[in-house]
Amino acid sequence: MRRVGYERSGGPEVLELSSAEVPTPGPGELLVKVQAIGVTLPVVRKVRESADPIPLGGEIAGEVIAVGDGVTGYTPGYRVTGLCFGHGYADYAIVSARVASPIPDGASAVDAVALVRSGLVALGALDAARPAVGETALITAAASGVGHLAVQLARVRGASWVVGAVSDPAKADFVRSLGADEVVTYAETAWGKAADYGLEAVGGDLLTPALDALAPGGRLVAYSSGGGTIQAYDLLVGAKSVIGFQIRRIAEGQPEVYDHWRQELWQYFASGQVRPVHTEFALADAAQAHAHVEARANLGKVVLIP
Known part of the structure; x- marks a missing residue:
């Protein structure tokens, strides 16, 4: 599979596309075929400021391909969104089932990444x-x-x-x-x-x-x-x-409030009261996407599409 990473800190130019093995989900984890990746300013800043390279994680959305031991409620074929704490800028990524949530019918993976987090x-x-x-x-x-x-x-x-x-x-x-x-x-x-x-x-x-x-x-x-x-x-x-x-703090300390807000967002989306706006970049153009965010040029969410 393809994966974006970097070997040294710096601006968007340090991002590189490389090949990597498809990861295997561990206990409580989902393997997701990624269809959309949210680019955020905190991740852009980490690339520029971190002393050592870190995995480019964050919000992703896509289709569950495999599940690890102990996972309930999700099976292959489910569409989910959630936070990836490892390598998220990739064709396939690992998401903890604990922080994943289903994407409702009528919404795309891009809608989910632009709306939920x-x-x-x-x-x-x-x-x-x-x-x-x-x-x-x-x-x-x-x-x-x-x-x-x-x-x-x-x-x-x-x-x-x-x-x-x-x-x-x-x-x-x-x-x-x-x-x-x-x-x-x-x-x-x-x-x-x-x-x-x-x-x-x-x-x-x-x-x-x-x-x-x-x-x-x-x-x-x-x-x-x-x-x-x-x-x-x-x-x-x-x-x-x-x-x-x-x-x-809310996600970890008040998960019931977090879940309520998430359901409320999808209700606003379904009723047309809230519409997420996004700009798409190909996964191979992650450097351009980071430059777009760093320049504060984006209108709405910047999303990478594998």
């Missing part, structure tokens, strides 16, 4: 903001794989006005097509209508302007791996709050 992050961050019907929402990275779903979910959950913040004004029409009422760029000094809550996915120097864009008493949910610092005075003067959110 990114949608779980978006929906979880939204729940952490405790939105009330009629409030104004601010979504940063509004054109990203998570952000473009967050814009739609905020509307579904009753936001009366949605402000999308993006890095490039060329993304404005796309974000408006998702249901945003207003689109601003990070470089602007004012970020539109003051928001009751914000979902902040960028971090770093963007934390302070995102906090400034909130109305008095506003809540900012920070779920980026980009770091950043907020001054306590900026919270006190506007009686604002910042809430940290991490999807892994």
Whole structure:
């Protein structure tokens, strides 16, 4: 089979396509013939920053080919999506049955990769903001794989006005097509209508302007791996709050909530209330896909197709 990996850290150019043996599922594992692979900014960053090469894992979707000992509920032929913690940029990959979930009829493998993991992050961050019907929402990275779903979910959950913040004004029409009422760029000094809550996915120097864009008493949910610092005075003067959110904590500590969110996402998809948008690259073009994400050029999810 084909597999993408790298021998040294660096930019997208270090990614290489090579041959590898098809893996064998161990106890509790599924062997999946991969039909779609989600490309995420954290994985792109790891390639550039990790001291030693690591397997390119992440969200995949496809057809179960074989199951390991002790697996119940899945047999060959099932279509599933889930996280691969090993080599996921490949024609075949291993997924733990514990973190796999079925793809419903009417949805493709690409739909699953574009919707489930990114949608779980978006929906979880939204729940952490405790939105009330009629409030104004601010979504940063509004054109990203998570952000473009967050814009739609905020509307579904009753936001009366949605402000999308993006890095490039060329993304404005796309974000408006998702249901945003207003689109601003990070470089602007004012970020539109003051928001009751914000979902902040960028971090770093963007934390302070995102906090400034909130109305008095506003809540900012920070779920980026980009770091950043907020001054306590900026919270006190506007009686604002910042809430940290991490999807892994929910998946491991509250699996019933995780499963509920997943079912909710598929219901929104089936009803047409949420539509995942994606850009496809061939598996052999993984370097181009990484460059696309690193340049923040993507509109929606970037997906590799073996």
